[in-house]
Amino acid sequence: xxxxxxxxxxxxxxxxxxxxxxxxxxxxxxxxxxxxxxxxxxxxxxxxxxxxxxxxxxxxxxxxxxxxxxxxxxxxxxxxxxxxxxxxxxxxxxxxxxxxxxxxxxxxxxxxxxxxxxxxxxxxxxxxxxxxxxxxxxxxxxxxxxxxxxxxxxxxxxxxxxx
Numbered sequence: 001x002x003x004x005x006x007x008x009x010x011x012x013x014x015x016x017x018x019x020x021x022x023x024x025x026x027x028x029x030x031x032x033x034x035x036x037x038x039x040x041x042x043x044x045x046x047x048x049x050x051x052x053x054x055x056x057x058x059x060x061x062x063x064x065x066x067x068x069x070x071x072x073x074x075x076x077x078x079x080x081x082x083x084x085x086x087x088x089x090x091x092x093x094x095x096x097x098x099x100x101x102x103x104x105x106x107x108x109x110x111x112x113x114x115x116x117x118x119x120x121x122x123x124x125x126x127x128x129x130x131x132x133x134x135x136x137x138x139x140x141x142x143x144x145x146x147x148x149x150x151x152x153x154x155x156x157x158x159x160x161x162x163x
Contacts, residue, residue: 003112004112006112006121008108008110008112009065009066009067009110010065010066010082010107010108010109010110011063011064011065011106011107011108012061012063012064012065012066012069012081012104012106012107012108013060013061013062013063013064013104013105013106013107014060014061014064014081014102014103014104014105015045015048015059015060015061015102015103015105016057016059016060016061016100016101016102016103017031017034017038017048017051017052017059017100017101017102018052018053018054018055018057018097018098018099018100019031019034019052019053019092019098019099019100019101020053020055020097020098021098021099022098023053024053027092027098027099028092028099031052031091031092031099031100031101032091032092034051034052034101035089035090035091035092035101038051038089038101039088039089045059045060048060051101052101053098055097055098057072057097060105066078066082069081073095073096073097073100074095074096076094076095077093077094077095077096077100080093080094081093081102081104084102084104085104086104086105086106086107087103087104087105088103089101089102089103090102090103090104
């Protein structure tokens, strides 16, 4: 359906705290303990660095698509984030790196925008499609007036390219 072409992706803003299973004997237990403490104290974003382990990841990701999150953390992590409620700390959630305690700060679900929001893009796309259709029709009409003949060398080249 043409509307799907204009679907906006889900957008997430979330905070995360990383726990390295290779650097800790009990990473899952430590993550669960931190989760309990974080739920009790509700720390500010600036305080998140004191929890968990260091990794080349941000503590907060703002307005990220599922695609960008999957590239950074992996599909499983992204799928798990999609199921979490907004506003509360959850976890541990497994990623390609290890374990995370996560808080979804904001979520905008995927959706098809009202047509008035994408009117300009729709018009541009329709004009582009009409130009391409007109060109294709013109090429077909011109091609019908000609007979294309290949010599053996060209035929052999074309056959080798198609393999």
